[in-house]
Amino acid sequence: MTHVSVRRGLLYVSIAATAWGTGGAAGALLHQAGGLGPVAVSFWRFAAGAAVLLLARCLFGLGRPRPAGPLTTLRPARLARRxxxxxxxxxxxxxMAVYQTAYFAAIAESGLAVATVVTIGATPVLVAAGGRLLLGEHLGAAGLGAVTIALTGLAVLTLGDGWAAFSAAGVGWALLSAAGYAGVTLxxxxSADEPYATxxxxxxxxxxxxxxVAWAQGLLPSGDPLASWAVVAYLGTVPTALAYGLFFTGLAAVRATTAAVISLVEPVGAAVLGILLLGERLTPATACGSVLLLGAVALLALKERGQAPVPV
Structure with a gap:
């Protein structure tokens, strides 16, 4: 896999988080235009994302392993790694399937606000714990402070209008979703595998x-087919193929906890889209929460770059 600098890794993860912020709006549009259920939307997201990356592999060689020596010496190693x-x-x-489905279940049980704050808020905590135990990543006082600021900003941004219908089952589904996402991150x-192939x-x-489950919900979109498939194409290309490929690539250079906190930019992007495209109001809670989140991301990014090894 090609070496990725810390600066480029931070950029890749930030772009991925920003792209993920558009996925919710695209999924909502697909639900409205095509009448698809949430699991069916996730299925088409994965299917279109795989198709886009396979096409990129055929056209541009994206995701193909690059030989570093004679085939005769590489083949045993490849077979051993397969x-x-x-x-x-x-x-x-x-x-990925578990945390997508569990997140939708959490929304159904507790509403969007509670599901979002528990799922996205628990993820960096779980990643920080897993990174310390499994990967030997030390967060430090500055890192802990950044995580705390980020979680505060997420709570203010997401719960500015108060807690919706609290449900223990909803929180349980949200924690399962966070655990699945944390597991993928860790x-x-x-991994040293090719990120786009992964x-x-x-x-x-x-x-x-x-x-x-998608088949049982109704697999094919109804309504305007042109609009529905256009949204499927966007959903598979930008917040799926591009975002996950860049995220996995960035993880080669950025610590797991830093990547998880940067991913909290996703609800900020969603809030901005809601204001610009959906006519939502810019409330003080939205502004304050966004500033706290972006400040925490900037703090961790500076800390990550400061600890990067100096080229010799």
């Missing part, structure tokens, strides 16, 4: 896991 790589892709795909932080395989596995 099992662990397939296992990583399988676990990634199942975890697993691929420790993303493609994860989309295929995740789509197959969601297919039975």
């Amino acid at each position: 099992g662990p790589v397939l296992g990583r892709v399988l676990v990634t795909g199942v975890a 697993l691929n932080r420790a 993303a493609t395989g994860g989309f295929v596995v995740g789509g197959l896991c969601l297919l039975p």
Whole structure:
């Protein structure tokens, strides 16, 4: 896999988080224009994302392993790595399907605000704990402060209008979703596999896991077919293929906890889209929460760059 600098890794993760912020709006449009249920939307997201990355692989060689020596010396190593790589892709795909489905279940039980703040808020905490125990990543006082600021900003941004219908089941689903996302982050932080190949395989596995439920909900969109498939194409390209590919690439250079906190930019992007495109008001809670989140991301980014090894 090509070496990625810390600066580029931070940029990739930030772009991925920004792109994810548009996924909710695209999914809502697909639900309105095509009448699809949430699991069916996730299925088409994974299916379209896999198709986009496979097309990029055929046209541009994206995600193909690049030989570093004679084929005769590489083949045994590739065969030895095939099992662990397939296992990583399988676990990634199942975890992606789990956290997508669990998040929708949390929304159904507790509403969007509670589901969002618990799911996205618990993720950096779980990643920080897992990174310390499994990867030996030390967060430090500044990192802990940034995580605290980020969680405060997320709570202000998401819960500015108060807690909706609190439900223990909803919180449980949200925590399961956070655990799945944290697992994907930690697993691929420790990986040296080609990131776009991992993303493609994860989309295929995740789509197959969601297919039975999506089929039961109604797989094909109704209504305006041109509008529905245009949204599917966007959903598969930008917040899925591009975002996950860049996120997995950035994880090669950025600590897992830093990547998880930067991902909190996603609700900020969603809030901005809501104001610009959907006519939502810019409330003091939205402004304050966004400033806190972006400040925490900037603090961690500066800390990450300051700890990067100096080239010699």
